[in-house]
Amino acid sequence: MTDAGSSGLRAFRDPGSLAVVGASGNPAKWGYWLATGALRGRHRRRVELVNRRGGELLGTRCAPDLRALDRPPELVALCVPPGEVAGVVEDGLAIGVRGFLGITAGVPGETRLAERIRAAGARLLGANSLGLYDAATELQLAWGAFTPGPLAIVSQSGQLGSELAILGARSGLGISRFVSIGNQSDVRAAELLADLAEHEPTRAVAVYLESFTGAEALFDSLATLRASGRPVLLLTIGAATASSRLARSHTGSLTSRLDVVDAACRRAGVIRVDTPAELVDTVRTLLTAPVPAGNRVAVVGDSGGQCGIAADQATATGLGVPAFPSGLAGELGAALPSGAATANPVDLAGAGEQDLGSYADTVERALRAESVDAAVLTGYFGRYTADVPELKAAEQAVAERLGALARRYGKPVLAHSMAEPVALEETLWQNGVPAFGEVRSAVRALAAAARCREPLPRAEIPLPEPVTGAVRGYWRARELVSAHGIPVPRARLVRTRAELRAAAERLRAPFVLKAGWFAHKSEAGAVAVGLPDAGAAAVEFERMYAALGAGDYVLEEQDRRPDVVELLIGVRREPGFGPVLTLGHGGTETELRADIAVELAPVSAETALAMLGRLRCAPLLDGWRGRPGVDRHAVARIASAVSRIGAANPRMTELELNPVRAAADGALAVDAVAEFTDSPEQQETRAEEPPCPHGH
Known part of the structure; x- marks a missing residue:
C-alpha cells in the first residue's frame, strides 16, 4: 500500500519482517494458521513466532515476547486473549513496530488503543479482522488457503x-x-x-x-x-x-x-x-x-417457453428486450423454419437440431444490429455432447464461434444451458461465453455487466453563496427558493386580521391560507385551499388562529392550472454521504406511492431529466389519456437548483418542495420546508429568547 508519510500501510502489504504473537501448533487455533501462513513467505521476509512458553513450534524457535526479539518486526499479528492485547501493543511500540494486525475481537478500550498506536506513528488493521493475503508478495496471515x-x-x-x-x-x-x-x-x-x-x-x-x-x-x-x-x-x-x-x-x-x-x-x-x-x-x-455498451438484449433459444422466461427475467433485472427492426426480423425469418419467432425473443423452432451452426448464425445476425448490445442464448445448447457424443466436435466448434463473435462485435454473448456445470466450463466458459445452469443467474450477471461503464466525469456545477441567518418556517423557505430562481405563487405574510384583509386585496382569488410553522400542514389542520374570496379567507384565518395560535400565516394565490402533475423535490444531508437529491411523485400521498429517484447532489438539469425518466409516474409527465405533457425541463431546472442549494449550505439538513405542480407551461413550488442547524451566533441568540408555545 502506498506510503504516505507516517501512515505505514506498506506493513500490511509487503512487510520486510513480521511476528505472529500467539503462535500455536494446534491446527484448531488461529495462532496455527497465522504462523503457518507467515512461514510460507519466509524466503521473502524475516518471520518470528512469539509464544509466552517459548520453545519451538512448526520447526521454528519461539520468543516468549516481542522484547526478546533481536530486531523489531515491521508487522505484528495479534492473536492473544483480549485482555493481553494492550500489553503486546505497548511492547511492540517500545521496540519500533510499524503495523499491528488485530485478529482478536472484544479488545477492552479498543478505540483508545487505536489512538495510542496512531499517536506513536504506527497503524492498526482491525481489530476483529480475519486477516490478510497478498498473492504478489506471498503474504498470508489468515485462516484457510x-x-x-x-x-x-x-x-x-x-x-x-x-x-x-x-x-x-x-x-x-x-x-x-x-x-x-x-x-x-x-x-x-x-x-x-x-x-x-x-x-x-x-x-x-x-x-x-x-x-x-x-x-x-x-x-x-x-x-x-x-x-x-x-x-x-x-x-x-x-x-x-x-x-x-x-x-x-x-x-x-x-x-x-x-x-x-x-x-x-x-x-x-x-x-x-x-x-x-x-x-x-x-x-x-x-x-x-466484453462489457455491453447498453442494456438492449437479443434472446435466442430453442424453446418458446425458455425464451419467454429469459425475456421476463431480463426485463425484471432492468435489461431491455426490444422488438427487432423489420429488416432483421425478415432476415431471420428467411433463415429459420416457418414456425420460428423472429421479433425478439427468437425461437429457433427446431433449427438447432437440424444444424447446430444455426445457433451461431442467429446470434451473429442479432449482434450485427445496432439496436442490440448483447445476446443471451437459452435452452439446450451445451448439452448435445452429453446426450449425443458424436456431436461433441460440432458443438465445440459452435461454442468457439460464439466466443469469436462476441470479440468481433465487442458485444457479450451469455448462455443459459441445460448442460452439467463441467460441460459448461469446457464448452462455453473456456471459449469466452459466460454460461449458467439457471437463466436468472445469466441475466443478472449481464444486467450487472451493463452497469459497468466508466463513471461519468463530474461536471463542474456552480454553487450559489451559502445562506446566512436563520431559515425558519414556510415564509423564509419561500424566500430562499425564490431567490434561487425557483417559481413560487404570489403570496403575503400575515399575522393579524388587518394584514389578512390587506393581503387579500392585493392577491387574486381563489386563495390558500397556511400556518407557516408546520412541516405537515394537512395533518395539523394548518392549511385551507380553494378559498373563493377575502371573506372566506378571513373566516378560515379566525378558525386557524383560534386552534393554532399566533404565528406567521401565509396567504397565497392558488395554482388553478389544469392537467397538473404534483412532484416532490428535496435535498437531504445524509451522514457520511453529504447532500442527496430526491425527486418523486408528490402530493399528500407521496409516501403511499413511494415513487422516487435519488442522486448525490449537486446535479445538472440533464441528470435531473434522467431522474424523471426513472419514475413510475413518468408516463403522466408525457401526457396521459389525451392530457398534455408537462414541461420536464422546468422541473429539471428546479431540481438542479434545489440540489445546488443543498450542496452550497453545510448547515442545511433538509430542503423539501412538496408539491411542485408541473404543467405544460412550467412548474411551480407551492410548499417548502427548510431545516438548518443554527450557527454558533444563532444558538447564542436563541438561548436568550423566551420559549415559544407553538414551537416556531
Whole structure:
C-alpha cells in the first residue's frame, strides 16, 4: 500500500519482517494458521513466532515476547486473549513496530488503543479482522488457503470475505489480495481500496461493507479504482432500513439507505450486487466477455417457453428486450423454419437440431444490429455432447464461434444451458461465453455487466453563496427558493386580521391560507385551499388562529392550472454521504406511492431529466389519456437548483418542495420546508429568547 508519510500501510502489504504473537501448533487455533501462513513467505521476509512458553513450534524457535526479539518486526499479528492485547501493543511500540494486525475481537478500550498506536506513528488493521493475503508478495496471515488470481477482496465481514474467496476458487477465480478490515478502529476501507489502483495483479475488486462512515472518501477511492479500468463490485446490507424513522419530511421517510448507496455507486461507476454468488458470477462475466455498451438484449433459444422466461427475467433485472427492426426480423425469418419467432425473443423452432451452426448464425445476425448490445442464448445448447457424443466436435466448434463473435462485435454473448456445470466450463466458459445452469443467474450477471461503464466525469456545477441567518418556517423557505430562481405563487405574510384583509386585496382569488410553522400542514389542520374570496379567507384565518395560535400565516394565490402533475423535490444531508437529491411523485400521498429517484447532489438539469425518466409516474409527465405533457425541463431546472442549494449550505439538513405542480407551461413550488442547524451566533441568540408555545 502506498506510503504516505507516517501512515505505514506498506506493513500490511509487503512487510520486510513480521511476528505472529500467539503462535500455536494446534491446527484448531488461529495462532496455527497465522504462523503457518507467515512461514510460507519466509524466503521473502524475516518471520518470528512469539509464544509466552517459548520453545519451538512448526520447526521454528519461539520468543516468549516481542522484547526478546533481536530486531523489531515491521508487522505484528495479534492473536492473544483480549485482555493481553494492550500489553503486546505497548511492547511492540517500545521496540519500533510499524503495523499491528488485530485478529482478536472484544479488545477492552479498543478505540483508545487505536489512538495510542496512531499517536506513536504506527497503524492498526482491525481489530476483529480475519486477516490478510497478498498473492504478489506471498503474504498470508489468515485462516484457510487462497488460490492466486485476479480478484481483490476488501471485506468488513471476514467470514463473508472468505465465502467470496471460496466461491471464486470453485469457479476458477483466484485472489490477488484479501483484506478483512474488521472494526476499522484505525485503518479504514478507503485507504486500503485507494492502493489497489496500483496493484498490478488485481483486475477486479469486490467490496463488502456494512457501514459507510466517511462515505465520500470511500467512494472517491472506488471511483479512482474504477477509473484505473478495474470493475468494482459492492455488496452490502440494509435494503429495508430507512435513513430516518423519525424524519419530519417525505424526503427523509422515503429514502432508504440503499437508495443513497446506489446513488453513490452510480456516480463512482460501481456495481452493487445482492449476493456473494451474484458478485462472483458478475466478476467472471466481466473478465471473460466484453462489457455491453447498453442494456438492449437479443434472446435466442430453442424453446418458446425458455425464451419467454429469459425475456421476463431480463426485463425484471432492468435489461431491455426490444422488438427487432423489420429488416432483421425478415432476415431471420428467411433463415429459420416457418414456425420460428423472429421479433425478439427468437425461437429457433427446431433449427438447432437440424444444424447446430444455426445457433451461431442467429446470434451473429442479432449482434450485427445496432439496436442490440448483447445476446443471451437459452435452452439446450451445451448439452448435445452429453446426450449425443458424436456431436461433441460440432458443438465445440459452435461454442468457439460464439466466443469469436462476441470479440468481433465487442458485444457479450451469455448462455443459459441445460448442460452439467463441467460441460459448461469446457464448452462455453473456456471459449469466452459466460454460461449458467439457471437463466436468472445469466441475466443478472449481464444486467450487472451493463452497469459497468466508466463513471461519468463530474461536471463542474456552480454553487450559489451559502445562506446566512436563520431559515425558519414556510415564509423564509419561500424566500430562499425564490431567490434561487425557483417559481413560487404570489403570496403575503400575515399575522393579524388587518394584514389578512390587506393581503387579500392585493392577491387574486381563489386563495390558500397556511400556518407557516408546520412541516405537515394537512395533518395539523394548518392549511385551507380553494378559498373563493377575502371573506372566506378571513373566516378560515379566525378558525386557524383560534386552534393554532399566533404565528406567521401565509396567504397565497392558488395554482388553478389544469392537467397538473404534483412532484416532490428535496435535498437531504445524509451522514457520511453529504447532500442527496430526491425527486418523486408528490402530493399528500407521496409516501403511499413511494415513487422516487435519488442522486448525490449537486446535479445538472440533464441528470435531473434522467431522474424523471426513472419514475413510475413518468408516463403522466408525457401526457396521459389525451392530457398534455408537462414541461420536464422546468422541473429539471428546479431540481438542479434545489440540489445546488443543498450542496452550497453545510448547515442545511433538509430542503423539501412538496408539491411542485408541473404543467405544460412550467412548474411551480407551492410548499417548502427548510431545516438548518443554527450557527454558533444563532444558538447564542436563541438561548436568550423566551420559549415559544407553538414551537416556531
